[in-house]
Amino acid sequence: MDEKQAAFIKKRSVSLELAEKMLRKYIIPTVHEERRRGMKKATVGVVSLLCFSLAFFVFFFVLGTQAKMGMERPMVVKADGKALWDYLKKENYARNWNIWPGKNALYPGKEPHGALLTAYVNKVAYDAIKEKRGMFSDGSIIVKENYTADKKLAALTVMYKVKGYNLMVGDWFWAKYLPDGKIAAEGRVDACIQCHSMAKANDYIMIAPLK
Incomplete structure (x- = not known):
């Protein structure tokens, strides 16, 4: 793996960590709170699905933003x-x-x-x-x-x-x-x-x- 590929993977990992933090800070507590209030199981499931969908949307949005900002491309082929x-x-x-x-x-x-x-x-x-x-x-x-x-x-x-x-x-x-x-x-x-x-x-x- 060359330096450019390593940099790409590192940036992708940072984006994943950001999405995971948002999931833990905002989404999971929301689901637990709704359960505590006694929501029906089906309703909790719908809310959970929507929340996880939002998390994945944020993840791919961050990746796309990094690409537009000039994320380095992996080397096409070595200089040989x-x-x-x-x-x-x-x-x-x-x-x-x-x-x-x-x-x-x-x-x-x-x-x-x-x-x-x-x-x-x-x-x-x-x-x-x-x-x-x-x-x-x-x-x-x-x-x-x-x-x-x-x-x-x-x-x-x-x-x-x-x-x-x-x-x-x-x-x-x-x-x-x-x-x-x-x-x-x-x-x-x-x-x-x-x-x-x-x-x-x-x-x-x-x-x-x-x-």
Whole structure:
């Protein structure tokens, strides 16, 4: 279990404890009081059911509020070339992910990438683009397919944001794959960093402005 997953479980436990405290402080005493007053068993049962339903509503409401306030997502996959490639295959990104908003398939590219490019993004990255946040969230993945002028796939270049991986360059993990999945480069790739540092104000992204 990584740190992000542990943090998620800890926050969920806090929410459960809050709901349990409310149950003990307000709901259970209410049921006992009604019983003491001599309510019929059926009526007490109805009140109990309503009270427990309220407790569960509070629990899930707190969880939802935490998520909206920016609860950290568990890491998608570890920062490793092979693990990332296996994840991309499992996701079937070319079928299940969105193409970068505003970009078509096989749009014109330039060196050091292909003459033609197609950029796919996972949901985390897609949401950041559509909402014009100006920066990607942890877990964002961008897959750029690099094609030759005659539309032959030559390579895939991937950017994956991992919290704490490389603070100096936006926590980006870079990887380059040949079409068969062989790793040509991965990690803190100097050539990638030098080029993308020119777009530091755009979260090191050169495809399009994020705002």
